[in-house]
Amino acid sequence: MATTMTSDRPANNAERAAGAGLPAAQASVPKWIWLGVIIAALLPLAGGENGFISNFYFLQLSLMIVYSIAVLGLNLLTGFNGQISLGHGAFFAVGAYVTAILIDRYEMHYLATLPLAMLACFVIGYLFGLPALRLEGHYLALATFSLAIAVPQFLKYRHFEPFTHGVQGINIFKPDPPFGLPLSPDQWLYLIVLACAVVMFIVARNIVRSRMGRAMMAIRDQPLAADTMGINSARTKSITFGISALYVGLAGALHAIIFEFVSPDSFRFELSIAILVGAVIGGVATLSGAVVGGFFVQFIEKYADAATKWVTSTFHLPIHLEPWTIYGIVLILLMYIMPMGIAGGFGSLWRRIRLTG
Amino acid sequence: MTKRTRRDVLIGGSAIAAAQVVGFPAIAQGKKYDDGASDSVIKIGHSGPYSGNASAYGNIGRTIEAVFKMVNDNGGINGRKIEFITYDDGYSPPKTVEMARKLVEQDKVLFLFNTLGTPPNTAIHKYMNAKKVPQLFVATGASKWGQPKQFPWTMGWQPDYATEGAIYAKHILSTVKEPKIGILMQNDDYGKDYYNGFIQGLADKKGLVVQLATYEVTDPTVDSQMIQLKNSGANVFFNITTPKFAAQAIKKAHEIEWKPAHYLNNVSSSFGSVFQPAGIPASQGVMLALYRKDVNDPQFANAPDVTAFKTFFAKYMPSANIKDDTHNYGYSVTHTVIEVLKKCGDTLTRENVMKQAANLKGFEAPLLLPGIKVNTSPTDFYPLQSVQLARVKGESFEMFGDILSNEST
Numbered sequence: 001m002a003t004t005m006t007s008d009r010p011a012n013n014a015e016r017a018a019g020a021g022l023p024a025a026q027a028s029v030p031k032w033i034w035l036g037v038i039i040a041a042l043l044p045l046a047g048g049e050n051g052f053i054s055n056f057y058f059l060q061l062s063l064m065i066v067y068s069i070a071v072l073g074l075n076l077l078t079g080f081n082g083q084i085s086l087g088h089g090a091f092f093a094v095g096a097y098v099t100a101i102l103i104d105r106y107e108m109h110y111l112a113t114l115p116l117a118m119l120a121c122f123v124i125g126y127l128f129g130l131p132a133l134r135l136e137g138h139y140l141a142l143a144t145f146s147l148a149i150a151v152p153q154f155l156k157y158r159h160f161e162p163f164t165h166g167v168q169g170i171n172i173f174k175p176d177p178p179f180g181l182p183l184s185p186d187q188w189l190y191l192i193v194l195a196c197a198v199v200m201f202i203v204a205r206n207i208v209r210s211r212m213g214r215a216m217m218a219i220r221d222q223p224l225a226a227d228t229m230g231i232n233s234a235r236t237k238s239i240t241f242g243i244s245a246l247y248v249g250l251a252g253a254l255h256a257i258i259f260e261f262v263s264p265d266s267f268r269f270e271l272s273i274a275i276l277v278g279a280v281i282g283g284v285a286t287l288s289g290a291v292v293g294g295f296f297v298q299f300i301e302k303y304a305d306a307a308t309k310w311v312t313s314t315f316h317l318p319i320h321l322e323p324w325t326i327y328g329i330v331l332i333l334l335m336y337i338m339p340m341g342i343a344g345g346f347g348s349l350w351r352r353i354r355l356t357g
Numbered sequence: 358m359t360k361r362t363r364r365d366v367l368i369g370g371s372a373i374a375a376a377q378v379v380g381f382p383a384i385a386q387g388k389k390y391d392d393g394a395s396d397s398v399i400k401i402g403h404s405g406p407y408s409g410n411a412s413a414y415g416n417i418g419r420t421i422e423a424v425f426k427m428v429n430d431n432g433g434i435n436g437r438k439i440e441f442i443t444y445d446d447g448y449s450p451p452k453t454v455e456m457a458r459k460l461v462e463q464d465k466v467l468f469l470f471n472t473l474g475t476p477p478n479t480a481i482h483k484y485m486n487a488k489k490v491p492q493l494f495v496a497t498g499a500s501k502w503g504q505p506k507q508f509p510w511t512m513g514w515q516p517d518y519a520t521e522g523a524i525y526a527k528h529i530l531s532t533v534k535e536p537k538i539g540i541l542m543q544n545d546d547y548g549k550d551y552y553n554g555f556i557q558g559l560a561d562k563k564g565l566v567v568q569l570a571t572y573e574v575t576d577p578t579v580d581s582q583m584i585q586l587k588n589s590g591a592n593v594f595f596n597i598t599t600p601k602f603a604a605q606a607i608k609k610a611h612e613i614e615w616k617p618a619h620y621l622n623n624v625s626s627s628f629g630s631v632f633q634p635a636g637i638p639a640s641q642g643v644m645l646a647l648y649r650k651d652v653n654d655p656q657f658a659n660a661p662d663v664t665a666f667k668t669f670f671a672k673y674m675p676s677a678n679i680k681d682d683t684h685n686y687g688y689s690v691t692h693t694v695i696e697v698l699k700k701c702g703d704t705l706t707r708e709n710v711m712k713q714a715a716n717l718k719g720f721e722a723p724l725l726l727p728g729i730k731v732n733t734s735p736t737d738f739y740p741l742q743s744v745q746l747a748r749v750k751g752e753s754f755e756m757f758g759d760i761l762s763n764e765s766t
Contacts, residue, residue, distance in 0.1 A: 056462040059455065153573060156544060167545040169450070169476065171483060259451050260483070265476040266450045270409070302455065305407050305445030324408055 037198055044187035055186040060298065062186070062193045062258050066251045068294025069200055071278040072287065073247025078276075079284030080208055081240040082220030084137065087144030089272030090151040091121045091245040093262075095252030097155065100170040100262040101163050110175050110257050114196070117253035118246045125245025129238035148272040152264040169263025172256065193254050200247060204287055207243070216240055248275070274301060281334055283341025292342045301327060393467030394705030399698060400440045401425075402460030405473040405496070409447035410574070413600075413630075414473055416677065417496060418443045420687030421471060423673040424695075434698045437705075442466060448473070450480035457481040461490050468493050468710050470694050471514075471687075475499045475546045478511075486510045491710050493697070494690055494740070498624070499550050503738035505715070510707075512714055512738045514690050516623070518547060519554030520742055521646050522597075524761050525620045526558025528746065529593055533618055537567045539591030541582055541606055543598055544571040551597045551622055567591050572602065579605050587615040596621045596643075604634040611639030621645040623744070628653065628752065629680030637752055646744035646761070647754060650724050652685055654753045662723035689724040693731055693740065696720055728760045 043053060043061075070092060077083050098117040102108040132143045155164050164170070177188035207213050215236045218226040227233055256262045274297050282293025300307075304327035312321050338345030393400035405418040425439040433439060442464050446452040453472065460466045468491035472478055475497045485492040486508050494514035495502055498521070502513030529536050540555070542548040548571070556563050568589035570582035579602050586594065587610075594617040596606055603625035610619070621643050625631045628651065632640040650657045657663045666688055670679055677684060698705075700713040717740065720731040731740045743762040747754040 054462055056458050059458060063455070149575070153575075156573075167476070167549075169479060255451070259454050259480070261450060261454065261480045263450050263476050263480070265448065266480075268449070270447070270449075302452065322408075 037194070040194055041191065044183055044190060055184050058184075058186040058190040059258065062190045063255075064294050064298040065190075065193045065197045066254045066258065066294070067275070067278060067297040068290050069197055069254070070248045070251035070275050071282060071293035071297065072200065072204055072290035073244045073251065074275050074279045075282075075284055075287070075290050075293075076204060076207070076216075076247065077240055077244035078279055079286070079289070080213065080220065081216040081237065081244075083237065083241070084141040084276075085144040085241075085244070086141050086269075086272050086276060087147035088244070088248045088275050089267055089269060090144075090147040091125060091248040092252035092255070092271060092275070093151050093155065093264075093267035094124060095121050095249030096256035096262045096267065097164060097170075097252075098249070099253035099256045100172055103172045103257075104170045105163065110172075111192075114250060114253050118250050121249025121252075122242045122246040125249075126238050126242030128245075129241030130234075132241075134234075145269070145272070148269040152267055152269075155264040155267075164264075167264060169261055169266070172260050172262075174260045175257070189254075189258055193258070196250060196254060200250065201287060201290075204247075208287070212236070212239075277301075277331070279341075281331070281341055283343035283345070283347070286341070286343040286347065288347075289341050289343035296342075300330060388703040389706055389709075391467060391706045391708075392465040394437075397437055398440050399434065399437050399705060400442065400464065400466040401694075402457075402464060402466035402469045403441065403443040403471055404446040404453055404456040404460070404469075404477070405443065405471075406448040407445040409449070411448040411474065413681075414448075414496070414683060415445075416681055416683040417471065417473060417687040417690075419677070420674065420684045421691045424669070424688055424691040427669055427673055428695060434695060435702060446477055448477060450476045453477035454480050454484065457484060461485075461488055466490075467705060468707060470494060471496045471690055473497070478502070479546075482508060482511060489707060491707055491714070493710065493714055494694060496686075496690070497547075499546060500554070505736055505738045510711060512711075512733070512740070514693065514740050515686075516646075516648055516741045516744055517554075517739060518550040518622070518624075519557070520739075521623055521744060522551040522554030522556075522595075523558030524646055524744060524746075525595060526555045528761075529595075529618070529620070530559065530562060533593055536565050536593045536618075537589075537591045538565050538593045538595060539568040539586040539589050539617065540566060540570070540595045541579060541586060541598060541602075542569065542571050543602065544573055547599075547624070548597050555595060572598075574599070576602075578609075580609050582606075583609040583615070584613060587613055591617055593618045594620065596625075598622070598625060600625045600627060600630040603631045607631070607635035607639050607643060611636065619643045623647065626651075627680075627682040629678070629682065632749060632752075640749045641751075643749045644746060645748075647747050647756075648726055648729050648741055648744050649682075649685055649689055650726055651682065651754065652724065653680055656753060666724060685724050689722045693717070693720065693722045696722070696731075726756075726760075 044058065070088065074085060074088050077085055095117040098120045099110070099113040102113040102116060103110055128147065132140060135143055154160065156166050174185045176185055177183040181188065215226065215231045218229070218231060219233050219236055223233060278293030278297040281296045282291070283289030304324050307326045308321050311317065311326060334342065340348065388396070403418055403421060405415055406412050407415040407418065422441050422443060425441045428434060429438045442460060444456040444459070446456050457469060460469060469485065470493050472481070472492065473496040478492070478495045478497055481492065489510055492511040494512060497513065498515050498518045500517040500519040502511055503517070529538065540552065542552050559565060568586050568591055570585050572579050572582055583606055594610070596603060596619060598606055603621060619642065623646050626645050626647055650660065650663060652663050652666055666685070669688070670684065674684065696717065697710060697714045701709050715733050715735045715738065717731045717733045722731055726745050729741065729743045729745065733740050743760050745756050745760050746758050747756045
């Protein structure tokens with residue numbers, strides 16, 4: 001999907017990536033987005049600690065936002081820079097473990113661990129990017145894939161066990177809301193995750209619209225031309241890789257705090273695939289696609305089994321469906337109907353309506 | 358719906374208070390319910406791997422579902438139907454956390470039963486105990502599920518790995534002359550539990566272990582490990598592997614003509630998934646500890662529990678493979694929880710579920726080997742702690758020796 005975009009329709013793609021062209025680039029964030037954020041932030045106040053939205057839903061919403069941040073990180077790399085990564089689950093794991101180890105072993109405040117987790121992932125991502133980015137397209141995908149396979153094994157490595165507790169994983173404690181706020185821990189974490197997401201989306205928007213962002217997209221669309229114009233493509237690619245890893249690392253760190261638990265089994269390579277699928281389904285070269293992608297990873301994928309069962313029993317299908325059947329069908333249909341992802345698909349639909357109407 | 362449940366809880370709560378004030382035994386107050394129980398229904402939650410690497414174990418959940426269907430068709434337990442809610446967690450700990458929270462907070466089940474796997478159960482261990490919702494008869498043999506003091510809401514079921522490992526060690530010390538032990542171990546929680554139990558069983562003789570080879574679940578084969586073990590000169594082989602690797606190890610040992618005294622862990626005690634793929638001739642003489650009957654073994658063909666199982670299987674799971682041992686496991690463990698619910702009577706509170714589960718005395722769950730019984734007490738949260746040694750002979754197991762117990766741990 002991402003490759004067809006970069007190789008087949010580069011010009012078209014660039015235009016879409018920049019939204020409706022330059023005027024929009026200078027415009028501020030639309031008011032309705034801020035309204036949405038404010039409503040989302042007020043949700044926990046609706047009914048207090050045991051309000052009508054249960055703590056379980058806040059856990060799910062938090063997770064959705066966490067996945068959105070991860071998908072956004074991959075979007076920056078794949079959508080705006082044209083590099084495919086099958087290994088972002090590895091950075092997710094690194095972020096989660098940095099946070100868990102700092103809280104568990106060094107008793108740091110959970111909020112203070114977030115910048116360190118991001119920094120660690122940026123450095124690892126940048127360093128990994130240096131040699132790996134000599135590889136193009138599918139070869140890079142394979143190199144990153146090996147990272148996704150290797151990291152869970154590293155976490156089990158005997159000499160790291162004093163830090164990682166090996167296969168046992170690390171238990172940490174869910175923080176209580178400060179200042180005696182009348183919120184449950186789930187509601188409080190939801191607010192923290194939401195705040196992180198808002199900041200990270202604004203930063204991403206600014207990156208994409210900056211000199212750096214234009215360089216990223218130029219490399220994606222016309223690597224030769226970009227080089228000729230004096231863009232240091234190796235450096236830009238490595239930094240993009242680092243930034244992308246930083247986003248995913250933050251998502252991993254938040255994930256660890258929400259779940260109070262990390263273990264090598266939590267971050268198997270399926271996670272990398274899930275993030276990639278979220279990015280592609282949401283729409284790789286759009287920021288809004290990350291929100292859709294996060295929603296997809298959290299809800300559609302998690303309930304693939306339940307959905308399959310429901311379909312089998314509701315329609316009395318005479319055949320036995322495997323747990324992920326519905327998920328597969330949904331994926332295939334989406335790719336046919338909306339090859340630009342859900343956000344891209346609705347975006348072009350909206351433009352078509354405006355043109356005809 | 359929510360309203361009614363809340364009222365039930367209130368009634369239950371005030372009943373508890375009343376019982377404490379007046380000092381009557383709780384049962385004298387009549388019916389009492391926590392979330393998930395009512396006059397007509399008992400809700401039980403479960404999560405297991407229906408997808409992903411460990412999806413072979415998904416059959417346990419399917420069997421439990423089928424057994425409860427049979428129970429409901431026969432009128433339920435004490436007049437109440439069982440509503441069994443099961444979700445796919447793909448053996449991924451964070452997904453298990455989500456599903457457990459959904460079951461407890463949204464579906465409001467009375468308790469979780471037989472959630473599967475050591476990492477997934479570890480991830481919800483603290484949560485379940487903080488919420489005071491039973492995490493009953495978990496489907497893992499790790500030794501950490503029997504800690505009633507720190508974790509009074511969690512209980513295992515099968516003989517734990519450490520106990521089993523210790524039993525093998527003792528058997529080796531008493532039967533093999535000048536043992537030199539080679540060990541093949543899956544490098545995770547489960548493998549280490551067996552290994553530690555085994556080393557404890559050897560006590561001051563742990564120098565007898567001449568070679569420890571490990572593999573990862575993601576490895577394609579264990580061929581090189583087997584050659585390494587043979588070259589170490591070991592004459593005893595302790596095989597701590599899951600079915601796929603167990604079959605590979607047995608086959609490879611046969612191919613390279615390494616013939617040690619071969620001890621295989623109970624995790625891989627299946628003809629269908631281990632000895633047949635490895636080859637029956639290659640499997641002869643492999644020793645292992647058993648606690649359940651193999652329903653396909655001719656020597657148990659006429660046992661009443663085996664015929665009852667076969668009737669159930671033909672009616673409720675017609676398309677499943679009877680050679681898959683996970684069905685037997687699911688059948689047996691579900692009957693243990695049914696026994697607990699029967700003993701709970703009309704007091705279906707979470708506290709009473711744990712209390713009854715911790716007071717099983719000599720319960721003979723169907724498909725347990727003769728002489729092996731479920732025993733628990735408020736300080737003993739290990740329901741099964743006895744095993745019977747057996748060796749592969751022809752196409753079935755030949756039992757030998759007495760029932761070995763390790764009730765002390």
